[in-house]
Amino acid sequence: MKNSFSDIYSLLQELAWHFGDHGINGECCEDLSLVEFMALKAAHENDNFSIQDIGNSINFTKSGATRIIDRLETKGYVKRERSLTDGRVCCVPVTDKGAQVISQIIKKNTNYVEELLQDLDPQAIDNIKTAMEILIKSVHRQDIIKSKSQ
Amino acid sequence: MKNSFSDIYSLLQELAWHFGDHGINGECCEDLSLVEFMALKAAHENDNFSIQDIGNSINFTKSGATRIIDRLETKGYVKRERSLTDGRVCCVPVTDKGAQVISQIIKKNTNYVEELLQDLDPQAIDNIKTAMEILIKSVHRQDIIKSKSQ
DNA sequence: ATTTATTGGTTGACGTCTTCAACTATACTT
């Protein structure tokens, strides 16, 4: 049993490497780094997210977040807009171009996953999906526990 | 079906982020970055691996690999030794201290995974393991296909 | 056997990236 956990860790580790910043042939996210993609996705999925919110969601300092947003803005993927309700905070709406690049990245990587798994039978694919959903759910639960204990 | 692949990609992405360089509370690998840990592990698992071999195994240039080995050597985790059969190549044996830190990192992260999954019943855990093994196998098969076509 | 080409590794220069600390501007408190 103990052994299972160790196996699972090592599998997770390898997966994380493969699908991380250096993986998928080093071509993670079009002209974005993984970090930038995560930030862009955070901005896209959460309306009225501030720059610090984005930073927190990807474990960066606020100045790190500022820099990431700088790069995304230079590339035309986000805009900076002062919040109407609080003049200090910057909202970071995603531009059309930004939304496009997100869906392009998702599409490309979905295709890669499809290529990877196409020879498996549907049942096996479904098992993989279910297993990973359970895994993610556990991760989220743990996150909540951690954040409460702090 | 198509939809399944997209779900699996998005789950993989999230897992990769969680278990990647910024994940597990940003404390991936004791005093090592994920990259350094991967390099150290490569040196540990493959006897007589050269510096370039290590670089290739983690998608780095040879000069990048030199720098990583520099850092690992400074920390006392590897040594540099000229190969006896070819005076150009450097073998990179892992020191006792290096082996220790590897097993420490594995132990710690295994514990984390255990914490994460302990409430699941054994069957579910086994399903997760099996699913991820299939996934990894698919990744490896794809790697072989890619490397042959080049 | 000597010359030439190739290969493994290192190094300096460079660009990128993230953080820290100091700063500005806006909002909240009393």
Add this chain to the structure above:
DNA sequence: AAGTATAGTTGAAGACGTCAACCAATAAAT
């Protein structure tokens, strides 16, 4: 109105990875 707290920006600094030039050692060619 004054003082405090908060969001965001910026300059300086350090860590990292690559490129190109380089050295040393081996392999190939003549």
